[in-house]
Amino acid sequence: MSAAVAHEPLTRSVEDYLKAIYQLSPEGRPASTSEIANLLALSPPSVTGMVKRLSEHGLLEHVPYRGVQLTDAGRRAALRMVRRHRLIEAYLVEFLGYSWDTVHEEAERLEHAVSETMIERMAGALGNPSVDPHGDPIPAADGSILERACIALSDVPIGENVEISRVHESQPERLRYIASLGLRPGVQVTVVDRQPFDDLVTIEVGTDKQVIGRELGHALLCARKVKP
Amino acid sequence: MSAAVAHEPLTRSVEDYLKAIYQLSPEGRPASTSEIANLLALSPPSVTGMVKRLSEHGLLEHVPYRGVQLTDAGRRAALRMVRRHRLIEAYLVEFLGYSWDTVHEEAERLEHAVSETMIERMAGALGNPSVDPHGDPIPAADGSILERACIALSDVPIGENVEISRVHESQPERLRYIASLGLRPGVQVTVVDRQPFDDLVTIEVGTDKQVIGRELGHALLCARKVKP
DNA sequence: CCGAGATTTTAGGTTAGCCTAATACTGTAT
DNA sequence: ATACAGTATTAGGCTAACCTAAAATCTCGG
Incomplete structure (x- = not known):
């Protein structure tokens, strides 16, 4: 069952497809070809074509006109890429002076080029981080992943103090903006006000106050914080 | 003249061709298509085809049936790859526990994937090494390269004490063998004897004696060492 | 200086991945 | 129930890089 099969090596673009499909639907709900096309900046017919090849290789299941789901083998390969990507990001931030808002595109290329050995060495140098x-x-190397429960900043009740635990955004420009507000994982914020329309929330970060709109409010995921 | 032109990005295989041609002839003597084919493990016709495209792009000059020479632009691009390769090797050895005999293939993939920024960060972390x-x-980043004079171990006179400065070999198995003999850059050896045939030399490394044959004798390049 | 053998190039074919234009399917709204 | 809007797939093409087989060119010994 859990035999660690020696994979035939996947091409870069296959790796990208699998990762994209996983990201569109970590839970395994079917993803549509146009969602995939959109995420990878490809035309829908290109995706249909690739999807066909991948399903022949047993990496996903495709019901024509209905969508695509990863098989176990496909999910394993996708999680492998996610692991690589996130470890590379962590390594670059820790050891090569990258900021967390600029590290994405570097990792995007390296994740395809780095050997298993090197990934595990980087993980070791970082002390096997979990985020x-x-x-x-x-x-983890065995493909297990631990999602911690969290809530969008937009949904945090007024008066509550929370810790930002994830920043769900990949556009560099937006990430720079978020960084410029002093918002990043680990920072504590208090929701001091909420506008009745548009999901606008006012938060307090340290001594500063910020107004946060809908999109950003959903990009910032928070763990509820027990008051000290 | 020395305008730092913004290159259109080169493909991985173009980068490999340019590096190969440079390595076959750093001095600029023409390289034959079959030498290139041999080094890259490709068929001669494939090389002819690529060479034609590259000469149209101004990266090399090709005189049919005669051979190939890098242009200035081609040499710059090749040296850029050599810089990347060697810095990556140095980084992996220094920071990720690679041994100098296993690092080649990792660098061979990474050199195509790493950004300019990352290369310079790695160089910085290493203190801008020169070897x-x-x-x-x-x-150097500007393309200048400083070759230090050295002599093959096979040609070192009897009785002389030298420091190994370069190991010119890329096959992993041979490199492991060389490493197992305790031979690597920086090590000092004394030539204690020489057989009149086959370029066999007997050397003393610390307290051990080794007999070295022709191929290894030419792979080990030495700087003459002033006796203390 | 001529031809045999080696080297190089041309000719023609394959594959992976991408594209656009045309066609087929789905689901919703009358 | 049906037509229409939206989404997905098929059809047909393109390019980069590779290959093998055949033709062209070079080189060198006699």
Whole structure:
């Protein structure tokens, strides 16, 4: 069952497809070809074509006109890429002076090029971390992944003090903006006010007050914090 | 003249061709297509085809049936790859526990994937080294390279004490063997005897004696050492 | 200086991945 | 129930890089 099969090596673009499908639906709900096309910036027919090849290789199941789901083998391969990506991000931030908002594209290329050995050495140098600089959980080498419960900042009740645990955003410009507000995983914020429309929330970070709109409010995921 | 042109990005295989041609002839003597084919494990017709494309892009000059020479632009691109390769090797040995005999293939993949920024960060972390773990000089970011004079171990006179400065070999198995003999850049050896045939030399490494054959004798390059 | 053998190039074919345009399917709204 | 809007797939093409087989060119010994 859990035989650690020697995979035939996957191409870069296959790895990207699998990771994208996983990210569109970590829970395994079917993903549509156009969602995939959109995420990878490809045309829908290209995705249909690749999806067909991947399902022949047993990495996913495709019901025409209905969508695509990863098989166990596909999910394993996808989680492997997620692990690589997040460990590389963590390594670059810790050892090569990257900021957590600029590290994504570097990891995007390296995740395809680095050997298993090197990944595990980087993990070791980091002390086998369980989250990356964005606060996203790093899958273990065996493919297990531990998602911690969290709540969107937009949904935190007024008066409550929470710790930002994940920043769910990949556009560099937005990430720079978020960083410039002093918001990042580990920071504590208090929701001091909420506008009745548009999900606007006012938060207190240290001594500063910020107003946060809907999109950002959903990108910032928080763990509820027990008051000291 | 020395305008730092923004290159259109080169593909992985173009980078490999340029590096190969440079390595076949750092001095600029023409390289034959079959030498290139041999080094890259490709068929000669494939090389002819690529060479044609590259000469159209101004990266090399090709005189049909005669051979190939890098242009200035081609040499710059090749040296850039050599710099990347050697810095990556040095980084992996220094920070990720690689041994100098196993680091080559990892670098071979990473050199195509790493950004300029990351290369310079690695160089910084290493203190801008001038040689890699094999003792090969690392070209500067501006493309200048400093080759230090050295002599093959086979040609060192009897009785002389020298320091191994470079190990010119890329096959992992041979490198492991060399490492197992305790031979690596920085080690001092004394030539104690020489057989009149086959370039066999007997050397003293610390307290051990070794007999070295022709191929190894040419792979080990030495700087003459002033006796203390 | 001529031809045999080695080297190189041309000719023609394959594969992976991408594209656009045209066609087929789905589901919803009348 | 049906037509229409939206989404997905098929059809047909392109490019980069590779390959093998055949033709062209070079080199060197006699």
